[in-house]
Amino acid sequence: MKKPYELYYWPMLPGRGExxxxxxxxxxxxxxxxxxxxxxxxxxxxxxxxxxxxxRPGQPAYAPPILLHGDFVLxxxxxxxxxxxxxxxxxxxxxxxxxxxxxLQLTIADVSDEAHNTHHPISAALYYEDQxxxxxxxSKSFVDQRLPRFLPYFERVLERSAGEWLMGASLxxxxxxxxxxxxxxxxxxxxxxxxxxxxxxxxLGLRDRVxxxxxxxxxLASDRRLPFNEHGVFRHYPELDLRD
Amino acid sequence: MKKPYELYYWPMLPGRGExxxxxxxxxxxxxxxxxxxxxxxxxxxxxxxxxxxxxRPGQPAYAPPILLHGDFVLxxxxxxxxxxxxxxxxxxxxxxxxxxxxxLQLTIADVSDEAHNTHHPISAALYYEDQxxxxxxxSKSFVDQRLPRFLPYFERVLERSAGEWLMGASLxxxxxxxxxxxxxxxxxxxxxxxxxxxxxxxxLGLRDRVxxxxxxxxxLASDRRLPFNEHGVFRHYPELDLRD
Numbered sequence: 370m371k372k373p374y375e376l377y378y379w380p381m382l383p384g385r386g387e388x389x390x391x392x393x394x395x396x397x398x399x400x401x402x403x404x405x406x407x408x409x410x411x412x413x414x415x416x417x418x419x420x421x422x423x424x425r426p427g428q429p430a431y432a433p434p435i436l437l438h439g440d441f442v443l444x445x446x447x448x449x450x451x452x453x454x455x456x457x458x459x460x461x462x463x464x465x466x467x468x469x470x471x472x473l474q475l476t477i478a479d480v481s482d483e484a485h486n487t488h489h490p491i492s493a494a495l496y497y498e499d500q501x502x503x504x505x506x507x508s509k510s511f512v513d514q515r516l517p518r519f520l521p522y523f524e525r526v527l528e529r530s531a532g533e534w535l536m537g538a539s540l541x542x543x544x545x546x547x548x549x550x551x552x553x554x555x556x557x558x559x560x561x562x563x564x565x566x567x568x569x570x571x572x573l574g575l576r577d578r579v580x581x582x583x584x585x586x587x588x589l590a591s592d593r594r595l596p597f598n599e600h601g602v603f604r605h606y607p608e609l610d611l612r613d
Numbered sequence: 614m615k616k617p618y619e620l621y622y623w624p625m626l627p628g629r630g631e632x633x634x635x636x637x638x639x640x641x642x643x644x645x646x647x648x649x650x651x652x653x654x655x656x657x658x659x660x661x662x663x664x665x666x667x668x669r670p671g672q673p674a675y676a677p678p679i680l681l682h683g684d685f686v687l688x689x690x691x692x693x694x695x696x697x698x699x700x701x702x703x704x705x706x707x708x709x710x711x712x713x714x715x716x717l718q719l720t721i722a723d724v725s726d727e728a729h730n731t732h733h734p735i736s737a738a739l740y741y742e743d744q745x746x747x748x749x750x751x752s753k754s755f756v757d758q759r760l761p762r763f764l765p766y767f768e769r770v771l772e773r774s775a776g777e778w779l780m781g782a783s784l785x786x787x788x789x790x791x792x793x794x795x796x797x798x799x800x801x802x803x804x805x806x807x808x809x810x811x812x813x814x815x816x817l818g819l820r821d822r823v824x825x826x827x828x829x830x831x832x833l834a835s836d837r838r839l840p841f842n843e844h845g846v847f848r849h850y851p852e853l854d855l856r857d
Contacts, residue, residue, distance in 0.1 A: 423769050428713050428716075428770065428773065429766060429769045429770050429773060430716075431720050431723075431763075431766045441709050442713075443709070443712055443713060443716055444716050444720075445715070445716045445719040445720065447715075447719060448712050448713075448715045448716040448719055449712075451712065451715070452708075452709070452712045455708065464696075464699065465682075465685050465687070465696070468687055468692050468693075468695065468696045469672050469686075469687060469692075471689070471691075471692045471695070471715075472672075472674075472687055472688050472689045472692040475689040475691060475692060475719075476675050476688075476689065479675075482726070486730070486734075490730075490734045490735055490747065490751070491734055491747060491750045491751045491754065492750070492751060492754035492755075492758070494754055494758050494759075495754065500750075503734065503735060503747045503750075506735045506736070506744075506747075507734070507735045507736060510735065510736035510738055510739065511736075514736070514738050515738075519675075522673060522675045525667050525673045526672065526673050529672065529673060
């Protein structure tokens with residue numbers, strides 16, 4: 370008896386939920402993307418908001434993405450990816466390497482958070498339109514100073530790896546997240562990403578290998594995959610990209 | 614043969630390194646705080662910078678804190694705390710609960726990152742003095758909207774816990790980090806923290822119980838404990854606290 374996982378995430382954007390979806394898809398694990406179901410089928414935002422308000426049993430979750438597995442409740446995308454990765458053969462077995470995979474995931478999450486900060490430097494509670502000046506400054510720093518450090522870092526990890534994936538010969542969950550990060554950065558900052566990616570061929574190779582894995586390719590071609598848009602972490606505002 | 618752990622972190626501030634130090638201290642684990650040693654004894658910043666520049670073997674680390682354990686290299690404070698917690702009986706055994714402890718740690722890290730963002734909203738690469746206007750706006754949002762959500766969240770976790778600690782009857786590593794978070798917020802935002810803490814007695818109780826554990830009390834009284842100051846995550850700039 371295999372209970373399907375329940376994923377709770379904002380239905381209109383890929384955001385941090387996408388890191389989780391990619392692990393579920395690569396694992397071939399049955400899951401329900403609850404907030405994207407019609408309300409008549411128990412979907413919509415209300416069940417998600419009940420979780421966030423602490424109205425359901427189990428350890429409280431601060432924010433989506435939230436995974437339910439039977440009565441078990443888990444939030445934080447990196448923790449969920451690690452949990453799923455370990456259960457489905459997408460994480461190293463050895464305890465030290467398990468933590469190094471987590472380290473990579475957390476660094477990917479940091480880049481993702483900084484990308485979000487470029488359009489919401491003052492507060493996630495305000496609209497982009499109300500913090501555009503600060504966003505221009507924040508994105509300049511991100512594109513000019515942070516991206517040229519972050520991407521070469523992951524390139525170095527791949528150079529040192531004993532195999533073609535971040536943790537060696539086998540794909541693990543941070544590989545899926547690095548794919549998503551590269552896709553998101555290329556969407557949000559096409560010029561800034563292209564400039565740095567010239568010198569990170571191993572990241573581009575990994576991105577392409579992930580995209581062509583059978584389950585991921587099927588997922589990307591399906592309507593389960595949400596396109597990037599201007600509601601999520603990676604937003605394309607041309608004024609925030611590399612300036613000429 | 615017990616090799617001591619080596620911790621690499623900026624020597625002049627508690628910052629994210631402090632979450633790691635508290636686990637090492639509570640565990641009674643032998644460790645060397647490398648960058649705080651004199652250069653003649655192999656300390657100072659150079660060994661840390663060599664790690665960050667990828668000039669030493671092992672998986673590259675993006676940024677401090679970095680833990681070395683023999684040849685094993687691990688960065689990211691939450692991953693290091695989890696690694697040490699699991700090795701020293703300061704983490705749950707059961708895989709699901711192990712991930713829930715990590716979830717709490719990551720949420721504490723999020724609050725800590727947002728606290729850092731109040732004085733560096735535009736970029737960590739610029740001085741506070743060059744982003745003071747944005748910092749005033751960012752801190753207003755943090756104090757008025759984020760703190761009153763974050764602290765009650767941890768209070769709710771404690772209310773639901775089967776014991777006096779976040780994960781139940783036994784202290785685990787996120788309890789030590791919640792202590793540090795409460796101390797840091799009270800230092801940085803004395804008025805803003807006091808206003809919210811009135812309704813979070815369980816957090817205050819946990820903070821006091823951590824402070825009086827024998828090893829932690831000895832640590833806090835020692836010169837190994839770095840005081841908060843205006844170089845770290847939690848900085849006291851009165852203009853960023855709750856306004857009257």
